[in-house]
Amino acid sequence: MENPFVCGKVVRGKCFADRKAEIEELTSDIASSQSVILFSPRRYGKTSLILEVLDRVRAQGVLTLYLDLFKVTSQETFITAYAKEIAGLHGGGIRTVLKKVRDLLPRLIPKVVVKGQKADIEFEFDRPADKTPLLDDLFEAVATVSSQQGKRAAVVFDEFQEIAGWDVGGEVERQMRTHFQLHGNVSYIFMGSKRHLMQDIFRNKNRPFYRFGKHFPLGKIPEDEFADFIRKRFEETGFQIDSEAINEILRTTEDHPYYTQLLCHILWDRRREKNVVVKEDIPEAVSEVFLREAHAFCDLWDMLPRKARQLLVALAKEEGPQGQIFSNDFLRKHNLGPASSIQRAVAGLLKEEVLEKVDDKYQYTDIFFKRWLKKTFV
Numbered sequence: 295m296e297n298p299f300v301c302g303k304v305v306r307g308k309c310f311a312d313r314k315a316e317i318e319e320l321t322s323d324i325a326s327s328q329s330v331i332l333f334s335p336r337r338y339g340k341t342s343l344i345l346e347v348l349d350r351v352r353a354q355g356v357l358t359l360y361l362d363l364f365k366v367t368s369q370e371t372f373i374t375a376y377a378k379e380i381a382g383l384h385g386g387g388i389r390t391v392l393k394k395v396r397d398l399l400p401r402l403i404p405k406v407v408v409k410g411q412k413a414d415i416e417f418e419f420d421r422p423a424d425k426t427p428l429l430d431d432l433f434e435a436v437a438t439v440s441s442q443q444g445k446r447a448a449v450v451f452d453e454f455q456e457i458a459g460w461d462v463g464g465e466v467e468r469q470m471r472t473h474f475q476l477h478g479n480v481s482y483i484f485m486g487s488k489r490h491l492m493q494d495i496f497r498n499k500n501r502p503f504y505r506f507g508k509h510f511p512l513g514k515i516p517e518d519e520f521a522d523f524i525r526k527r528f529e530e531t532g533f534q535i536d537s538e539a540i541n542e543i544l545r546t547t548e549d550h551p552y553y554t555q556l557l558c559h560i561l562w563d564r565r566r567e568k569n570v571v572v573k574e575d576i577p578e579a580v581s582e583v584f585l586r587e588a589h590a591f592c593d594l595w596d597m598l599p600r601k602a603r604q605l606l607v608a609l610a611k612e613e614g615p616q617g618q619i620f621s622n623d624f625l626r627k628h629n630l631g632p633a634s635s636i637q638r639a640v641a642g643l644l645k646e647e648v649l650e651k652v653d654d655k656y657q658y659t660d661i662f663f664k665r666w667l668k669k670t671f672v
Contacts (some may be wrong), residue, residue: 296570299559329507336553359446433473455491471502514549610667615655
């Protein structure tokens, strides 16, 4: 029997822990062509969430396009990747699709590539210094198809903060904003996992996307909803699990989506012969989580400068998020030295997404990394 708890990859269908409120809100946003800026730390399941939403709205007749910018490294690769997704909006045979794409994107040269049994469309284009006309075509294409077919559309850019690494002059951002703000039938959803970069793109008044769209910070899955999911997934595969064990799982993981799925995955594997999970089984399963994650934690620790390490150990000793880490009391208590050096350390840790700032307090983005530090150094 297949393990019902999936971790480390996109989760779909029955394995998806229903975020009922988030699905309802995002579905409503798409129905009203509201653009959304959705951000969360890594491993919170935002990609699984948005793909679940796109599956549902597609079934209602909405045109959907999803592009992961994590794989995009230049303006050229963005153009070809986005064009390929636009081609996927069209139904019909390969000839029909080619004709429609040529009409939409006359400055690109589509070609048919046969890979095994499957024919696919790829794109080539001349590389002029001024790509503005080509970008104009691209950023009008979805709205045009939406109008031609009389359907609403939803376009998702995942890991959108990666645009900052290659769109140095801001040309793509400016062109996007110029076109997207005029599209009344398309919902544009920008997702990211680096909060500080996403906030700079959408809250910096000097950036093109300033005050564009509705901000949607994705939090942890509500405890009661997650508890129902855990119970259902265990029971559907013939396991018994009581409320005490479920509560201990969620207390241990602090409702973190990835670690909850991982811990349940390990428990299911360990107890599959007896098909019973109790509270007393959890400590050993937690130890296995540490074993699985230790290599990544060690690699992260090794790359950090000394002052950042000192600060992280200090934060690991504290209970909960901290808002006064630059205060004299905190610095003296943990022997951290001057505030200026800690400010530089914090800036680096925020950039690397080791820490995040929420409600003016600093906290770990990875709760098990904090526990690993506490176990190892405190």
